[in-house]
Amino acid sequence: MADAAPGSAAAQAAGLVFDRAGSVAGEPATETPRSLPVCRQWLGPALAMGASIRRAAVAEAVAEIAPGLHWMHRAGSETAAPTFRNGHANALILGPRGIETRDDVWIGVTLMAPGTTYVDHDHPPEEVYLSLTPGEWWNAGMDWTDPGMTGLIYNPPGIRHAMRAGATPFLALWFLPV
Numbered sequence: 001m002a003d004a005a006p007g008s009a010a011a012q013a014a015g016l017v018f019d020r021a022g023s024v025a026g027e028p029a030t031e032t033p034r035s036l037p038v039c040r041q042w043l044g045p046a047l048a049m050g051a052s053i054r055r056a057a058v059a060e061a062v063a064e065i066a067p068g069l070h071w072m073h074r075a076g077s078e079t080a081a082p083t084f085r086n087g088h089a090n091a092l093i094l095g096p097r098g099i100e101t102r103d104d105v106w107i108g109v110t111l112m113a114p115g116t117t118y119v120d121h122d123h124p125p126e127e128v129y130l131s132l133t134p135g136e137w138w139n140a141g142m143d144w145t146d147p148g149m150t151g152l153i154y155n156p157p158g159i160r161h162a163m164r165a166g167a168t169p170f171l172a173l174w175f176l177p178v
């Protein structure tokens with residue numbers, strides 16, 4: 001688990017994302033809003049959980065923009081186990097296919113149904129995750145961890161990682177300086 005103390009890796013990565021997002025505007029969206037069955041079933045309950053937490057303002061902001069998001073399955077998950085394929089959805093807020101199209105930062109959101117585990121994956125950019133519901137993260141340097149509503153998850157560049165929902169839906173934001 002990471003902390004957001006000034007100078008920490010998580011704070012520096014998130015700082016890069018917000019500095020870039022705040023200094024130059026991206027292009028208009030290229031995609032139209034799209035929902036998925038898992039969103040129709042679990043986004044409302046996940047956001048309702050988020051409304052009662054310390055990060056309620058973030059959950060409220062996500063609720064406000066959620067209808068405009070283009071929700072997608074993970075690329076390549078067509079042949080994955082149905083529990084994963086049907087149990088997750090991703091959407092970019094800023095980034096390719098986001099509400100704001102840009103290629104210097106990705107800010108996105110992942111929703112998962114209860115009991116869903118996201119596939120192990122990696123990517124060159126470092127990444128900060130912010131949880132809006134209970135959930136656990138793993139990476140090659142860290143056991144499964146629930147960061148709670150005060151912690152963050154930081155994944156160094158290229159590290160293998162995953163996340164999983166428990167008995168409740170899972171909702172989290174991710175921030176990548178690309």
Ligand SMILES: [Fe+2]
Pocket residue numbers: 121123127161
């Ligand atoms: Fe990731």
